[in-house]
Amino acid sequence: MNFSKKLIAGVTSAFLMLGTAVAPIGESGAFGSVLLTSNAETYSDYEYQVLEDGTVEITKYSGSDSEIAIPSKIDGKTVTSIGDWAFEDCTKLESVTIPNSVTNIDRYAFYYCINLKSITIPNSVTSIGDSAFYYCTNLESITIANSVTSIGDWAFDYCTSLESITIPNSVTSIGEYAFNHCTSLESINIPNSVTSIGEGAFDQCSSLASITIPKSVTSIGYRAFCDCTNLKSITIPNSVTSIGDKAFGYYYNTDYDTFRKYSFNIYGYTGTAAEKYAKDNEFNFIPLDGTENAVTLNIELNASDKTMSAENVSISVDGGKAVTASNGSAELSLADGAYEITFSAHGFVPRTYTVEIKDGKLTEELTPELNLIGDADGNGVVNTLDIVKLKRHLIKVEPLTGYALDCANTDGNDTLNTLDIVKLKRHLINVEKLW
Numbered sequence: 001m002n003f004s005k006k007l008i009a010g011v012t013s014a015f016l017m018l019g020t021a022v023a024p025i026g027e028s029g030a031f032g033s034v035l036l037t038s039n040a041e042t043y044s045d046y047e048y049q050v051l052e053d054g055t056v057e058i059t060k061y062s063g064s065d066s067e068i069a070i071p072s073k074i075d076g077k078t079v080t081s082i083g084d085w086a087f088e089d090c091t092k093l094e095s096v097t098i099p100n101s102v103t104n105i106d107r108y109a110f111y112y113c114i115n116l117k118s119i120t121i122p123n124s125v126t127s128i129g130d131s132a133f134y135y136c137t138n139l140e141s142i143t144i145a146n147s148v149t150s151i152g153d154w155a156f157d158y159c160t161s162l163e164s165i166t167i168p169n170s171v172t173s174i175g176e177y178a179f180n181h182c183t184s185l186e187s188i189n190i191p192n193s194v195t196s197i198g199e200g201a202f203d204q205c206s207s208l209a210s211i212t213i214p215k216s217v218t219s220i221g222y223r224a225f226c227d228c229t230n231l232k233s234i235t236i237p238n239s240v241t242s243i244g245d246k247a248f249g250y251y252y253n254t255d256y257d258t259f260r261k262y263s264f265n266i267y268g269y270t271g272t273a274a275e276k277y278a279k280d281n282e283f284n285f286i287p288l289d290g291t292e293n294a295v296t297l298n299i300e301l302n303a304s305d306k307t308m309s310a311e312n313v314s315i316s317v318d319g320g321k322a323v324t325a326s327n328g329s330a331e332l333s334l335a336d337g338a339y340e341i342t343f344s345a346h347g348f349v350p351r352t353y354t355v356e357i358k359d360g361k362l363t364e365e366l367t368p369e370l371n372l373i374g375d376a377d378g379n380g381v382v383n384t385l386d387i388v389k390l391k392r393h394l395i396k397v398e399p400l401t402g403y404a405l406d407c408a409n410t411d412g413n414d415t416l417n418t419l420d421i422v423k424l425k426r427h428l429i430n431v432e433k434l435w
């Protein structure tokens, strides 16, 4: 199935490329050498066409810059679209700034931009087309504004360097195989605007250790989380009424045959699709009935010198009980009792809190606060004052305690020493960033 899908994608690509090449000939009706020139107009390194509404679509980038800012206007006309294949195979490209006049990023727009490292999708964009970032194997970070409502099929397939991504709460559908082969993706929070998770959406995300399915989701597609080898359990809210074949708890061999994991826990509610899936596939089912009293926590990321979204926080509870999180807050659906809850996010030092829930309520109010790696004094900024703090700790003038110790431990090993200062310095002179 996986292969046949790929094949179809490949055939479609070839067909589209042919279509692009042929169209100008038919339209212009020209002959001879004229045939070799496109009817697209050019502006600097861009080819473009004027759309029916008088706005501009970028159809091709022919430059070889590593860093580009796409213009918002060309010849006085607003650029609204990045067309199919526009930046295909731009292997020199490392960073792109998309102007906030663009509403559509079309199919294969950044296909095979293998050196593209980061991209920000502005809050004018409403859709990310199929295979838009397919095989951008160096893409480490992507910021998607909360104007985007749909993420196309295969949109981020083979983005193997992507460690985290924030899906804004404007997105209602995640396309088929959208994050397939995102092998570095460690956590993802699906916002509570999403109603369906497409077939194979997170297929082969081998680093994915935790996943939160919000209560807005009603269907989880075929193989949606198949071959997520690090995923040991999943919590399914009772809003989910349909779960596709081998959606989770299975892995592939090299021939893409599927095998059932020996140990996989499904947390869910009795009498729902989750229980049926667990029984049908002989997985351990842990009922969550009686835990419907949700407790909401507001999570704060202490990072004034870095743009971070609390939507990206990943939450784990000892025993793997039900947790849903979105938009900087976590909703815990836990039975009465004491729990250790760990909050983590890329660039931040994970933090564990002990909470007690009684009669469906927290016994003490809790606002989890995470500090950046290196922020020893916890003021949201990593600078030379943190080095001073660390030095004063090392000479025992002002010892750091608790969470501050972890924040100062920039290399993440077992001790605080001068190597942590070296790491901090290298971060501050932009030699080796901590995040």
Ligand SMILES: [Ca+2]
Binding pocket: 374, 375, 376, 377, 378, 379, 380, 381, 382, 383, 385, 386
């Ligand atoms: Ca600081």
Ligand SMILES: [Ca+2]
Binding pocket: 409, 410, 411, 412, 413, 414, 415, 416, 417, 419, 420
């Ligand atoms: Ca250390």
